[in-house]
Amino acid sequence: MKNFQKFISVPIVMGAFGVLAWLENRRPLRRSVESKIIRHGRNFAVAGIAAAALQLAEQPVARLLSKLVERKNFGLLKIIRLPKWLETILAVALMDYTLYIWHVLTHKIPFLWRFHLVHHIDLDLDASTALRFHFGELLISVAWRSAQILVIGVSPSSFAAWQLFLFPSVLFHHSNVRLPVKLEKQLNRFVVTPHLHGIHHSILLDETDSNWSSGLTVWDWLHGTLKADIPQSEITVGVPAYQNPNEVTLAKILPLPFEKQKVDWQLFKTRRPDNHLP
Numbered sequence: 001m002k003n004f005q006k007f008i009s010v011p012i013v014m015g016a017f018g019v020l021a022w023l024e025n026r027r028p029l030r031r032s033v034e035s036k037i038i039r040h041g042r043n044f045a046v047a048g049i050a051a052a053a054l055q056l057a058e059q060p061v062a063r064l065l066s067k068l069v070e071r072k073n074f075g076l077l078k079i080i081r082l083p084k085w086l087e088t089i090l091a092v093a094l095m096d097y098t099l100y101i102w103h104v105l106t107h108k109i110p111f112l113w114r115f116h117l118v119h120h121i122d123l124d125l126d127a128s129t130a131l132r133f134h135f136g137e138l139l140i141s142v143a144w145r146s147a148q149i150l151v152i153g154v155s156p157s158s159f160a161a162w163q164l165f166l167f168p169s170v171l172f173h174h175s176n177v178r179l180p181v182k183l184e185k186q187l188n189r190f191v192v193t194p195h196l197h198g199i200h201h202s203i204l205l206d207e208t209d210s211n212w213s214s215g216l217t218v219w220d221w222l223h224g225t226l227k228a229d230i231p232q233s234e235i236t237v238g239v240p241a242y243q244n245p246n247e248v249t250l251a252k253i254l255p256l257p258f259e260k261q262k263v264d265w266q267l268f269k270t271r272r273p274d275n276h277l278p
Ligand SMILES: [Zn+2]
Pocket: 103, 107, 116, 120, 200
């Protein structure tokens, strides 16, 4: 599974990105604010550094700890001997749930928000936003990922299965693809859709504080944080204090977590900006 995953994850991400980019052109969900070429260049630059951080920090640590789990029967899922298929399904579900918790923490703990902010101040939302995470956020999340693996008891093959589920899911729900209404309603009962995640990227704090799931929507549903009834035409993407394109250039967003922070949400906690009143 590990070799299979190594072999397949890059083509899967690139293939999914290509298909989504094609669909984004054909069936856009939201109107774009910035030029696509400039945004994509910026997002790919952030993504390149992020990918290096993943390869150098998260992957080796995850590999080491998941092997330890397998060898020493460490963690919740190793307490009882489960059939392999059931252990894998439970591991993917529990990784998904604990990623939900991590996502909430990245918004609620000011030190973590400094880094997650870089992802949220993209003025548009498409598949390239899915790759745009500050390397600092990814490096810090290695500690959380380690705890996830050790507490849940995630074996190397379960970890690979979770990544194979997570990567296409994250690309999909960040994409700017309008799904047929019926399909959207059927899908969002189970998995996060572009419509749901668009609400999480809204400029309104009330809306950002919803739809935290990264894979299955059941976690938002259980926590009462699922919001599906906001039309995308009403949503302004971003964070209120960073609506000026000059403030979200590559040179500005990379050092952002290490600088004095602005009061992000003061302007529009529950009220839409005037130009977007329904
Ligand atoms: Zn977020």
